[in-house]
Amino acid sequence: MTCHPTRRIAAILLAGTLFHAQAAAAQDPAGPDAPPRDEFFWLGQMNKASLVINSQEGLLDPALAPDIAEALAGVIAAGDAPDGERPRTVISFEPLLIDAGGPQVTLLHAGRSSQDMHATFRAAMLRDKMLELADQLHATTTTMVDLAERHAGTIVPNYTNGVAAQPNSLGHYLLGHAAGLDRDAQRIREAYARIDRSAMGTTVLNGTSWPLNRQRMAEYLGFPALVENAYDASQISSMDHPVEVAGIVTSVALHSGNLVEDIMTQYAQTRPWMLLEEGGENTYVSSAMPQKRNPGLLNNTRSDASQAIALAMGPVLQTHNITPGMPDPKDVADNAAMVDAGIATLSRLDAVLQALVIDQDRALEELNSDWTASQEIADRLMRDHGLPFREGHHVASEIVTHARQNGIGPLDFPYAEAQRIYADAVAGTDAPADLPLTQEQFRQALDPAAIVAARATSGGPQPQEMTRMIGTARARLDDHAGWIAARRGHVDAALDRLDADFDGLTRD
Numbered sequence: 200m201t202c203h204p205t206r207r208i209a210a211i212l213l214a215g216t217l218f219h220a221q222a223a224a225a226q227d228p229a230g231p232d233a234p235p236r237d238e239f240f241w242l243g244q245m246n247k248a249s250l251v252i253n254s255q256e257g258l259l260d261p262a263l264a265p266d267i268a269e270a271l272a273g274v275i276a277a278g279d280a281p282d283g284e285r286p287r288t289v290i291s292f293e294p295l296l297i298d299a300g301g302p303q304v305t306l307l308h309a310g311r312s313s314q315d316m317h318a319t320f321r322a323a324m325l326r327d328k329m330l331e332l333a334d335q336l337h338a339t340t341t342t343m344v345d346l347a348e349r350h351a352g353t354i355v356p357n358y359t360n361g362v363a364a365q366p367n368s369l370g371h372y373l374l375g376h377a378a379g380l381d382r383d384a385q386r387i388r389e390a391y392a393r394i395d396r397s398a399m400g401t402t403v404l405n406g407t408s409w410p411l412n413r414q415r416m417a418e419y420l421g422f423p424a425l426v427e428n429a430y431d432a433s434q435i436s437s438m439d440h441p442v443e444v445a446g447i448v449t450s451v452a453l454h455s456g457n458l459v460e461d462i463m464t465q466y467a468q469t470r471p472w473m474l475l476e477e478g479g480e481n482t483y484v485s486s487a488m489p490q491k492r493n494p495g496l497l498n499n500t501r502s503d504a505s506q507a508i509a510l511a512m513g514p515v516l517q518t519h520n521i522t523p524g525m526p527d528p529k530d531v532a533d534n535a536a537m538v539d540a541g542i543a544t545l546s547r548l549d550a551v552l553q554a555l556v557i558d559q560d561r562a563l564e565e566l567n568s569d570w571t572a573s574q575e576i577a578d579r580l581m582r583d584h585g586l587p588f589r590e591g592h593h594v595a596s597e598i599v600t601h602a603r604q605n606g607i608g609p610l611d612f613p614y615a616e617a618q619r620i621y622a623d624a625v626a627g628t629d630a631p632a633d634l635p636l637t638q639e640q641f642r643q644a645l646d647p648a649a650i651v652a653a654r655a656t657s658g659g660p661q662p663q664e665m666t667r668m669i670g671t672a673r674a675r676l677d678d679h680a681g682w683i684a685a686r687r688g689h690v691d692a693a694l695d696r697l698d699a700d701f702d703g704l705t706r707d
Contacts, residue, residue, distance in 0.1 A: 234278075236327055238531060239285035241320035241420075242292045243275045244694065245399060247701040248419040249307045252412050254704065259306055267307065268704040270300025287531075289313035310402060310409030314433040314524070318398035323420060324531055325440055326394050326686075328538040333387045333683050335542045336451065337676060339549040340380045344672045346552055347373035351665040354647045355472065355562040356571055361464070363571045366647030369557065371660035374668055379454045381672070384679050386447045391686065394440050397422035398432035404524070405429050419697040421690030434524035441514035441534045448511045448541035452504040455548045459500050462551065466494055472562035475554045496554060500547040507540035566647040567610050570599045575644045576636075584635040586625075594624045609645040614638040 234240055250267055253259035274295045278285045286292045290313060296304045351370035356363045397417035400407070406429040413425055426432040465471035475481040475494055482492045514534065517527040528534075566572070576598065577591035586594075597620045602612055621634040636644065643649050654661045658668070 236324065237285060238287035238320050238324070239278050239292070241323050242286075242289065242316065243271070243278070244420060244697060245316055245319065245416075246271050246292075246296070246307055247697055248399075248416050249309075249311065250704065251419070251697070251700045252415050253307070253309065256412055258309055258409060258411070263303060263306065264704045267300055267304050268701060270296055270304055272701075272705060273299045289316050310400065310407035310411045312402040312433075314403045315398045315401045317529075318401075318426075318433040318437040319420065321437060321529055321531055321534075322394050322396065322398065322422075322440065325444065325534060325538075326391055326690075328535055329387055329391050329394065329444065330683055330686060332447070332451075332538050332541055332545075333384065333391075333679065335545045335549075336380060336384055336387065337679050337683065339545045339552070340377055340384070340672075341676055342549050342552045343373055343377045343380065344669065344676065346555070347371075347377065347672075348669050350557065351662070351669070353557060353559050353562070354566065354651055355557075355559075356566050356569075358461070358464075363565070363569050365571050365574065366566050366650055368651050368660035368665060369562075370665055370669075371651075374665075374672060376454065376458050377672055379457075380451075381675055383447060383451050383454065384675075386450065388679075388682060390440075390443045390447060393436075393443065395422055395686075396424045396426045396436070398426045398437065401426065401429035401432040404432075404434055419693060419700075421693035423689065438518050438523070438525075438528055441528050441537070442518055444534065445511035445514045445537060448507050448537055451541045452507040452511070452544050455544045456501055456504040458548065459497050459504070459551065462555070463494065463497050463501075466497075470561060472558045472565060474556050474558075475551070476556050480550070481554045496547065496551055500544065500551055503540065503544040503547050507537070507544050510537040510540050513537065563647065568608055570602065570609055572609060572645045572647055572650055573599050575650050576641075579636060579640070579644050584631065586630050586635075590625060590628060590630060594621050597624050612645075614641055617641055 250259070250264060250271065254261045254264040274292075277283050277295075284295070286295065293305065293308070296307075347370040349370070350373065351368060353369040354366055355369045355372070357365055357367040357372060397413065397420060399416045399420065400411040400413035417423070417425055426436050462473060462475075465473045475496055477492055480499070481496045482494055510533075514528040514537070521527055573595045574592075576595040577588055580586040580591035580594065581588045598612065598617055601616065601620060602608070607613075617636075618634045622632060625632070634641075651660045652662065654664075656664075658664060
């Protein structure tokens with residue numbers, strides 16, 4: 200017997216991430232001591248809601264309700280017991296009900312189908328997983344923003360095309376990455392709203408002749424809205440959900456991998472300015488080369504991100520070229536494993552951020568040993584003295600060329616040589632014949648810290664903008680945390696109302 204490829208990858212992933220599985224268990228929305236909100240749980244809740252609503256609205260003889268309620272409560276209690284049987288489908292749950300209460304319990308099935316019931320519990324379970332992902336995203340982004348605030352004034356090189364490009368604040372750089380994670384948080388909230396809709400009462404694809412109260416059913420199960428079109432409910436939207444979530448998991452993994460790879464490049468340097476604190480899961484000594492400290496945590500985070508992307512491709516490929524409503528992309532375990540992979544990636548990224556050690560002096564030394572500040576010369580010639588940018592850029596480029604040919608760093612470049620290069624570069628133009636920057640201005644233009652502090656662009660690394668953006672980032676984190684709590688609270692309150700109303704049907 201061959202193993203389903205997606206499940207095989209999921210098994211490898213879950214076997215290797217016990218730490219992350221334990222963390223996820225601690226966030227179980229039902230609580231550590233409550234039964235899991237699995238398929239069995241939601242089938243029980245749907246049957247409770249059907250009994251309460253239909254017996255109150257004339258679709259089921261109220262006199263039968265206590266016996267059916269007692270049978271249903273017995274099945275649920277047996278499933279909740281240690282090693283209890285917890286069937287995961289309608290057709291395997293219903294025989295237990297019949298055994299407990301006789302054929303009359305099937306009156307609950309009026310106007311229902313396994314199609315709408317399965318679509319409903321898949322949505323309910325996926326929204327729970329989305330809140331777990333949202334929790335970890337909030338924790339990791341908070342760590343990133345905290346680190347950005349601590350390093351708001353730390354000046355480091357930033358790179359484009361793998362080459363040192365400009366000086367920047369490390370905090371500004373990290374806020375840029377946090378902005379990417381914030382968009383992932385937005386995507387979670389937007390997707391959650393589309394998932395958080397009830398399919399119950401739509402039966403297979405075009406509804407039923409029974410006048411079911413779909414709105415009350417949705418409210419009891421914690422859904423604020425309905426999937427409006429009965430065909431869409433189990434044939435289209437239930438296939439969309441895992442595909443949309445796959446896109447979010449992919450984005451989370453890509454953002455995580457981008458940052459990890461940027462940090463990884465430091466390990467190729469003989470004198471890096473950013474490394475992981477040694478020891479634990481962070482680094483390990485090479486088995487052959489005593490001098491090597493391999494960044495195991497970075498490797499593992501990148502591997503987690505790659506596995507998350509691999510699992511996220513599953514729903515996309517499974518939904519491709521099938522007719523509407525087919526079960527291929529809907530497997531609950533597969534889709535939960537995909538989200539868990541995103542959670543594992545973010546959890547390890549959080550560990551990376553907490554393990555970073557920044558050598559500020561070495562970062563500044565690297566900036567001052569190269570010409571990452573040279574654009575400022577062109578900017579100042581244009582901004583303060585009206586020289587066209589391209590002419591100023593040519594002046595700066597010629598200074599850099601001469602410096603590199605002669606092994607001169609920015610701190611040691613002779614002002615007189617800058618004057619000569621400027622005069623040669625602008626000869627025959629309308630520009631002033633003499634370099635309009637004083638020696639002090641020329642030196643200041645090459646000072647990385649002065650450049651960062653003097654930035655005037657909205658969203659730049661200058662101190663006042665860093666203070667503003669850190670405040671904005673924290674406000675967004677607070678909003679996100681509030682949204683998570685509100686969503687969980689809404690579902691919990693709905694389920695509590697359902698349980699109270701169901702308990703009112705049972706005999707004392």
